[in-house]
Amino acid sequence: xxxxxxxxxxxxxxxxxxxxxxxxxxxxxxxxxxxxxxxxxxxxxxxxxxxxxxxxxxxxxxxxxxxxxxxxxxxxxxxxxxxxxxxxxxxxxxxxxxxxxxxxxxxxxxxxxxxxxxxxxxxxxxxxxxxxxxxxxxxxxxxxxxxxxxxxxxxxxxxxxxxxxxxxxxxxxxxxxxxxxxxxxxxxxxxxxxxxxxxxxxxxxxxxxxxxxxxxxxxxxxxxxxxxxxxxxxxxxxxxxxxxxxxxxxxxxxxxxxxxxxxxxxxxxxxxxxxxxxxxxxxxxxxxxxxxxxxxxxxxxxxxxxxxxxxxxxxxxxxxxxxxxxxxxxxxxxxxxxxxxxxxxxxxxxxxxxxxxxxxxxxxxx
Amino acid sequence: xxxxxxxxxxxxxxxxxxxxxxxxxxxxxxxxxxxxxxxxxxxxxxxxxxxxxxxxxxxxxxxxxxxxxxxxxxxxxxxxxxxxxxxxxxxxxxxxxxxxxxxxxxxxxxxxxxxxxxxxxxxxxxxxxxxxxxxxxxxxxxxxxxxxxxxxxxxxxxxxxxxxxxxxxxxxxxxxxxxxxxxxxxxxxxxxxxxxxxxxxxxxxxxxxxxxxxxxxxxxxxxxxxxxxxxxxxxxxxxxxxxxxxxxxxxxxxxxxxxxxxxxxxxxxxxxxxxxxxxxxxxxxxxxxxxxxxxxxxxxxxxxxxxxxxxxxxxxxxxxxxxxxxxxxxxxxxxxxxxxxxxxxxxxxxxxxxxxxxxxxxxxxxxxxxxxxxxxxxxxxxxxxxxxxxxxxxxxxxxxxxxxxxxxxxxxxxxxxxxxxxx
Numbered sequence: 001x002x003x004x005x006x007x008x009x010x011x012x013x014x015x016x017x018x019x020x021x022x023x024x025x026x027x028x029x030x031x032x033x034x035x036x037x038x039x040x041x042x043x044x045x046x047x048x049x050x051x052x053x054x055x056x057x058x059x060x061x062x063x064x065x066x067x068x069x070x071x072x073x074x075x076x077x078x079x080x081x082x083x084x085x086x087x088x089x090x091x092x093x094x095x096x097x098x099x100x101x102x103x104x105x106x107x108x109x110x111x112x113x114x115x116x117x118x119x120x121x122x123x124x125x126x127x128x129x130x131x132x133x134x135x136x137x138x139x140x141x142x143x144x145x146x147x148x149x150x151x152x153x154x155x156x157x158x159x160x161x162x163x164x165x166x167x168x169x170x171x172x173x174x175x176x177x178x179x180x181x182x183x184x185x186x187x188x189x190x191x192x193x194x195x196x197x198x199x200x201x202x203x204x205x206x207x208x209x210x211x212x213x214x215x216x217x218x219x220x221x222x223x224x225x226x227x228x229x230x231x232x233x234x235x236x237x238x239x240x241x242x243x244x245x246x247x248x249x250x251x252x253x254x255x256x257x258x259x260x261x262x263x264x265x266x267x268x269x270x271x272x273x274x275x276x277x278x279x280x281x282x283x284x285x286x287x288x289x290x291x292x293x294x295x296x297x298x299x300x301x302x303x304x305x306x307x308x309x310x311x312x313x314x315x316x317x318x319x320x321x322x323x324x325x326x327x328x329x330x331x332x333x334x335x336x337x338x339x340x341x342x343x344x345x346x347x348x349x350x351x352x353x354x355x356x357x358x359x360x361x362x363x364x365x366x
Numbered sequence: 367x368x369x370x371x372x373x374x375x376x377x378x379x380x381x382x383x384x385x386x387x388x389x390x391x392x393x394x395x396x397x398x399x400x401x402x403x404x405x406x407x408x409x410x411x412x413x414x415x416x417x418x419x420x421x422x423x424x425x426x427x428x429x430x431x432x433x434x435x436x437x438x439x440x441x442x443x444x445x446x447x448x449x450x451x452x453x454x455x456x457x458x459x460x461x462x463x464x465x466x467x468x469x470x471x472x473x474x475x476x477x478x479x480x481x482x483x484x485x486x487x488x489x490x491x492x493x494x495x496x497x498x499x500x501x502x503x504x505x506x507x508x509x510x511x512x513x514x515x516x517x518x519x520x521x522x523x524x525x526x527x528x529x530x531x532x533x534x535x536x537x538x539x540x541x542x543x544x545x546x547x548x549x550x551x552x553x554x555x556x557x558x559x560x561x562x563x564x565x566x567x568x569x570x571x572x573x574x575x576x577x578x579x580x581x582x583x584x585x586x587x588x589x590x591x592x593x594x595x596x597x598x599x600x601x602x603x604x605x606x607x608x609x610x611x612x613x614x615x616x617x618x619x620x621x622x623x624x625x626x627x628x629x630x631x632x633x634x635x636x637x638x639x640x641x642x643x644x645x646x647x648x649x650x651x652x653x654x655x656x657x658x659x660x661x662x663x664x665x666x667x668x669x670x671x672x673x674x675x676x677x678x679x680x681x682x683x684x685x686x687x688x689x690x691x692x693x694x695x696x697x698x699x700x701x702x703x704x705x706x707x708x709x710x711x712x713x714x715x716x717x718x719x720x721x722x723x724x725x726x727x728x729x730x731x732x733x734x735x736x737x738x739x740x741x742x743x744x745x746x747x748x749x750x751x752x753x754x755x756x757x758x759x760x761x762x763x764x765x766x767x768x769x770x771x772x773x774x775x776x777x778x779x780x781x782x783x784x785x786x787x788x789x
Contacts, residue, residue, distance in 0.1 A: 060688055080691040081700075093689035097707045106703070107693035158694065 009033035010194050011057065011162065016066035018052050026052050028218040030066070034196065036161075039188050041197045043205040044215030045241070053215075054164050054198045059083050070162065081110075086155035086163040086193075090170055092147045094139035100126070100150050101135035107158040125157040128187065145176045152184065156191070163188070165197045169204065181208050202242050206230065214238050230289075234275060236364040239287035246293075246333050248286045249366065252277050259358045261305070262286055266328040269305045271358040276365050283366035290322075290336040292360035295344065297353060306355040309333065311346045321345060327354065418767075425760035428538035431530065434477040435464040439534040447528035447552045457527070458510040465499045483755050484540065484549065485529050491520045528552030541761035565745065565762065572742040573769070575660060576724040580671075582664040583720050584713060587671035591712070594672070595679035609672050617666065621733045624662040628652040628734070654736025662734045663724055670723060671716035678712025714781055722770055742766060 011034040018027040027049040034040050042050035055061040056068060059080030067074050075083055094103050101122050108118040126132050129149035139147055148168060155163055165184070169177045185208045188195045199205055205212045206226040214221045214229065214237075222229060222238045233239035240247065250264035252274070260274040262284060270286065277284045294300060312331065313324040320336050323346050327333040335354070337343055346352060378387040432439050437460035445453045468474035478492030498517045507513070515522035532552050533540065540550045547563040548555050557563065590609065594602050612620060627633050630649045638644040652658055682705060690700035728743040735744070742762060749759035777783065 058688075058692055060691075080688070081694050081696055083692075084694070085692060087689065087692040089685045089689055091683065091685060093683070093685040095686060095689075095704055095708075106690070106695070110694045110696075110699055154693065164692075 010036040010038075010071060011196070012067075012069045013053070013057075014067040014069070016053075016056065016063045016068060018049070018056060018061065019064045025064075026218055027056075027063075030218075030220065032213060032220065032223070034194060036194055037189075037192050039185065039195045039197065039208060039210045041199060041205040041209035041212045042215055043199055043202060043212050043241075046200060048215040049218040050198050050200075050213075050215040051166060054166055054196060057196060058085055058087055058164055084158075084160050084162075086158070086160035088151050088155045088163070088165040088168045090167045092139070092151035092168075094147055094150055094154070096139055098138075099135065100131070100137050100139065100142070103139065103150065104135075104154050104157045107154065111158060121157055125153040128156070129153045129183075144172050145180065148172060148180060149183075152187070156187075156193070160193065162194045162196070165195065167199050168197075169199075169201075177204070184208065206242070214241060216241070232275075233287065233362065233364070236285040236287065236366070239285075239362065239364055244290050244334060244336075246288045246290060246327075246330070248288070248328055248330060248333075250284060250286065252280050252282045252284055252363065254280060260363050262363055264328045268307055268328045270307065270361065271305050271356075272361040272363040273359050275362045277363050284363045285366050286361055286363050288356055288361045290334040292356055293335045294355050294357070295337075295352060297355060300355045300357070304355050304358070306353045309352050309354045311348050311350050311352065314346055314348055325352075325354070421760045422764055423760075424756055425541050425764045426537050426539070427757070428533060428540070429536050430477055430480050431533050432536055434468050434473050435461065435530070435534075437461075438464050438530065442527065442531045442534065445527070445531065447524060447531055450524060452511070452522065452524060453527050455509050455511050458514055458521075459504070459508060462499055462502060462510045462514070463504045465496065466502070466504060469496045469500045479754070481529060481533065483544070483758065484533065485525070488520070488526065488529070491518045491526075494518050495521070525552070541757040542765070544758050545761040545765055565742070568740070568742045568745055569765070569769075571656075572725055575656060575663075575739075575741070576721050578660055579663050579667060579724045580717050580721045582660065583668050583671035583716065586664065587668055587675055587716065588709075588713070590668075591672050591675035591679055591709075594676045595682070596684070606676075609669055612666065612669060617729055618733075620666060621662055621730045624658065624665065624734055625653060628658050628661065653734055654739065656735075656739040658734040658736070659731045659739035659741075662730050663727060666730060667720045667724055670719040674715035674719065675709065675712035678715070679709050682708045710781075714777070718774070718777065721773070725770060726766060 011032075013030045013032040016027060016030040017025055019025050030049075030053060032053075042053060044050045052061060056063050057070075059075070059078065063076060068076060070083065070085075094100075095106070098106065104122040104125055105118050108121055113121070122135065123132070126135055129152055131146060131149050131153065134142065134146065134150070139150065142150065148171075151168065155165075168184075169180050172180060181204055184195075184197075197205075197208065206229070209226060211223060211225055212229050213223045216237050222234050224232075229238065230243050233242060236247070239245050248262075248264050248270070250262045250270075253261045253263045253269065255261075255274055255278070258273055260272050260277065262270050262272050264270060264286075272284075272286050297306060300306070307327055309325040309327045311323060312326055315322040315324075319339055321339060321343065323335045323337070324331075325333040325335060376384040378384045380387075438457060441457045441460040442453055445457060465474060468477065474492050474496045475489070478489035481492075482489035495514065495517050502510075502513075511521075520526050529552065532550060538550065543550050543555060544558070545565055546569075547558045547566045549558050590605075594605055594609070596602075597605060625632075629635070630651060630653075632653070634652065635644065635649045639646050639649065644650060652661070686704050686708070687700050690704040691697070695703065725741075726743050727741060728747055731739055731741045732744050732747070735741070743766075746759045746762045746766075749755045749762070774783075
């Protein structure tokens with residue numbers, strides 16, 4: 001019986017808890033299953049427990065409670081050097097006293113591979129990250145992006161099945177970061193390795209992952225593929241944390257199947273999809289994405305509720321227009337519209353009617 | 367930008383060469399900087415450069431013979447000491463004339479002391495003869511050869527005069543030769559007599575013991591420095607205070623404390639006897655020998671090893687060790703292949719500090735070293751304050767300085783001096 005197939009994944013966390021001081025839990029009852037070959041990102045603000053989870057998986061922290069399994073085997077008592085997990089560190093942790101080739105050769109030497117095999121694998125790993133000619137350099141002689149590639153090559157050179165990455169792109173500039181996001185994803189998929197990636201950058205998480213686990217306060221708030229996470233957040237935290245979000249506060253006035261009427265604190269009524277509100281009178285935070293706000297009332301269904309909005313600011317962003325509105329006492333209501341020939345450019349000071357499809361507007365916990 | 371400027375020297379806007387304009391612009395700044403460090407420069411010159419220079423000079427300076435016996439030095443120059451015959455009456459007469467002046471100025475005893483370093487007993491010859499010569503007249507009482515030999519038969523020996531001739535020059539290599547257990551004799555450079563050959567042995571002992579002390583400091587200091595660098599800040603600060611605590615105690619007190627600990631009726635021996643490891647009549651001798659010096663000096667110099675190692679280790683991020691382990695290295699391999707090489711600059715700095723301090727150490731070996739555990743610096747101190755042979759002390763000091771510089775150079779060649787970091 002192979003434990004990896006069926007419900008059990010390649011990596012599983014089973015009711016894992018972690019406390020550093022014996023008083024507070026940094027990770028609270030974590031259950032997570034990662035499939036073989038999957039690219040899973042742990043996303044969350046700092047202090048949310050995501051790095052702790054990664055460190056427990058790598059073996060640098062021990063779980064206070066629970067079981068972590070790799071390929072069906074419990075690794076709680078296996079020291080880090082025997083786990084065979086590749087790891088890319090935040091600041092790369094390339095050994096400064098060794099050349100690039102020596103850095104890559106290190107994991108092979110400790111595995112007692114013979115010299116010709118080592119050289120061959122080092123060369124292959126360097127070629128894989130397009131750094132073939134840099135074997136003789138010291139890490140200090142490389143740029144940030146090059147060091148990043150070497151760190152990646154070093155984590156992959158001994159052909160681990162699982163690679164952990166701890167905010168590996170944090171130190172790079174925007175352009176390089178976007179390029180490396182693409183390269184890392186491609187490499188991970190080409191090699192078919194399982195990747196656990198930790199970041200606090202939601203764009204990174206959305207563009208790279210098969211699934212994203214959003215951490216907050218030691219708990220996974222939502223575990224879903226990027227599109228689901230963005231379009232169907234299941235909690236107000238996720239809605240706020242992922243992407244840009246307009247929040248309106250109010251309480252449920254009536255629920256009719258998939259549409260609820262929400263009475264906002266300002267007294268206005270709007271339509272929304274009830275997600276985790278079920279009773280009339282529940283406090284709720286309504287979440288609507290800036291690009292799903294509609295100005296053209298003819299596109300809305302008959303009888304939809306609309307709101308009056310005052311235009312406060314118009315920003316030209318090139319491909320999009322970004323308009324800040326005052327909607328139901330909220331001064332920070334953002335609308336993003338595509339720069340198209342027929343698109344209206346709203347003038348600050350003017351008043352417009354806005355509305356949305358009830359399915360795009362999610363009534364979440366307050 | 368014209369082509370002329372590109373090929374010739376670059377000119378400033380007013381047509382003067384840019385280099386000169388730049389130098390003018392920077393001159394005020396440089397002057398001000400110089401003014402700021404002028405007190406320090408002055409202080410260093412007065413307290414360091416001049417004393418060191420005078421010490422180096424004193425080790426070869428030998429004006430005393432020429433100054434005290436000017437005529438004799440001239441007269442004796444043509445005498446051939448190898449002939450085995452005593453010098454002419456002319457030399458004796460010149461010597462008496464010089465001595466009359468010297469006795470009047472009371473400088474003849476100093477010359478006697480100086481020459482006594484080379485030939486024992488000559489000092490008293492000068493003193494005895496001085497009392498007689500004082501009564502003589504340089505013209506009426508001539509000839510002097512037999513009279514002088516009557517005063518002291520030493521004046522009738524060729525070796526006495528050969529010695530004066532050998533040391534008549536204003537400079538001498540004699541002190542340096544003495545410092546390495548050789549002597550400059552009229553017949554050339556010879557080994558010192560067996561019983562006087564102690565300095566080379568002392569030099570070697572100083573170097574070997576300094577190396578042992580440095581090694582002991584590395585072994586004891588490395589784990590402490592590692593702890594300091596890896597403990598949580600609060601505990602590390604407490605430990606750092608413990609490391610620095612010895613600095614707040616007088617060196618003499620610390621050294622004396624070791625005397626209390628190590629002596630035969632001391633704490634350690636008492637405990638060993640009480641535990642039954644050592645019989646009461648065969649208590650260990652741990653003081654007034656090399657062991658005592660090594661123990662006490664290791665203790666005293668340990669902070670100088672720990673502090674640079676600590677400050678270097680502080681700069682090594684813990685992620686390196688984690689990275690090594692994640693790559694499959696055991697704890698030991700991770701330490702030895704990744705952590706240790708990065709801590710070498712700290713060890714280097716600590717070694718240089720401890721070795722150079724210990725090679726010139728004086729107080730501790732003096733107190734706990736007995737006769738077998740003393741260093742070359744104790745010998746230098748003896749020649750400065752007791753035997754008053756400052757020339758020899760200066761020569762020993764110079765050799766010590768040169769040895770340290772040579773070791774420093776060797777270190778630079780082998781390890782590289784830019785590999786030394788104090789933090």
